[in-house]
Amino acid sequence: MKMYLGIDVGSVSTNAAVIDESGSVLSSSYVRTRGEPIKAVQKGLKEISERLGLSLDVIGVGATGSARHLTGILVGADVVKNEITAHAVAASHFIPSVKTVFEIGGQDSKIIFLRNGIVADFGMNSVCAAGTGSFLDQQAGRLGIPIEEFGDYALRSETSVRIAGRCTVFAETDMIHKQQLGHPLENIIAGLCDAMVRNYLNNLVRGKQIEEPIVFQGGVAANIGIKAAFEKELNKKVYVPQYYNVMGAIGAALLAKEEIAVSNAKTNFKGFEITNFNYRTSSFECKDCANICEVVDVSAEGESIAKWGDRCGKFSGGEGGLLSDAFQQKCEQERCSSVDGS
Ligand code: SF4
Structure with missing residues (x-):
């Protein structure tokens, strides 16, 4: 069964929802963020994968919420949208x-x-x-x-x-x-x-x-x-509505469904294996100009995977944070070995 995953990471809660082709909700999770959005995303996805099984055929992923850009990079989202759009789309879906x-x-x-x-x-x-x-x-x-x-x-x-x-x-x-x-x-x-x-x-x-x-x-x-x-x-x-507390995540999943229907592209989703990775965030001030940007650096398994917060794109490559090739490869390898059971 083809499915779409939506993740809404806010300052208080981190919500995830999986929908099918008809937009019906198959599973959802509600986790307290407690100032640790990465751990909250991992916990929420773990709950969902344990309920539905690791070999879920997720063909589109959307991220929303105040930490949507970080989440988009972590999970490999196909679409990243603000909360207003996600909540409006979910409300329109049900009513x-x-x-x-x-x-x-x-x-x-x-x-x-x-x-x-x-x-x-x-x-x-x-x-x-x-x-x-x-x-x-x-x-x-x-x-x-x-x-x-x-x-x-x-x-x-x-x-x-x-x-x-x-x-x-x-x-x-x-x-x-x-x-x-x-x-x-x-x-x-x-x-x-x-x-x-x-x-x-x-x-x-x-x-x-x-x-x-x-x-x-x-x-x-x-x-x-x-x-x-x-x-x-x-x-x-x-x-x-029935899913009142995860509507942002449902909206993000619906937006991912729309995006994939239009682009017909293969999803960027890294797979539920990311729940096992060790992520770390740190930040530093760049003093190379008067902007003095606070740059956030996320690393996985000791390797920097994304940076953002730089106004000029000096560290992020101008796209708000790019995944390193090595990390991309690692995700794909982990995904393959887990699906094959090898
Ligand atoms: S990241 Fe770019 S814009 Fe920000 S302080 Fe450094 S040089 Fe200036």
């Missing part, structure tokens, strides 16, 4: 008429406006933590409630306590104050969900038209309290 996508992850949030299946506009917020999942995680920890139960608490509330959601400091101070006044926890959590939704809409929508269908994806979409708060605030139905 073709989608007009608005809410995406809230651990450390940033996005809104995407689609018209006739094409991205017409978008907004991103990576500055204000009050509108992201990490703030919810932090508050759940402070209140001693598992994050998975946070939404249930909100739905059990009789009324919502008004919480200042403009920034994390005000929100936390306000929540503590409301706790001291004796408000039930359920009502405070419902108030926090409302505040987070207000913060998201104020920061990202900025007077633009939110049209239905609306798809809500990203890790925070698991929180039914936030979904309910969106529906209450907008008086519109909000859909959470």
Whole structure:
């Protein structure tokens, strides 16, 4: 069976998904990045290969997310695209008429406006933590409630306590104050969900038209309290797709499928054997001109395989990092020996 692999590497999570020719999801993985994107990619691919078998016939690979260029080099991606495109493509795949996508992850949030299946506009917020999942995680920890139960608490509330959601400091101070006044926890959590939704809409929508269908994806979409708060605030139905937390990876896989269909090229995928390689990253400052670029160097098995971060292309060869011939050869050898079983 021919398959396509998509990988979405963000600062909080690293997600991978494998789809078939019809775009159905065969397997997916969700791994915490924990500041080590290479290890997270290796762990995610290992999980998938163990589930589906090493001899998977992957004929296209896509990479997205904040570490998409690094990931593209590591795995040999056929297409590398930004998160907005990947999330929009995945949302359109499951709900073709989608007009608005809410995406809230651990450390940033996005809104995407689609018209006739094409991205017409978008907004991103990576500055204000009050509108992201990490703030919810932090508050759940402070209140001693598992994050998975946070939404249930909100739905059990009789009324919502008004919480200042403009920034994390005000929100936390306000929540503590409301706790001291004796408000039930359920009502405070419902108030926090409302505040987070207000913060998201104020920061990202900025007077633009939110049209239905609306798809809500990203890790925070698991929180039914936030979904309910969106529906209450907008008086519109909000859909959470089945694979809400790996939609970026699914989008990357769909983009790889499109790319291969157009180019008819053989995939650059290095194979699942890369999960066994020892990678190392280091960086250095180039002081050869006033730009003083911080150049990142990735090595595998002791050999430098790619460099980027240089504005002039002095180290990367002008293409944001090229694989060395020797490493390319090693990948191919490993792949052959593993497939042959020799
Ligand atoms: S990498 Fe190029 S642009 Fe950057 S500091 Fe060195 S010479 Fe200048």
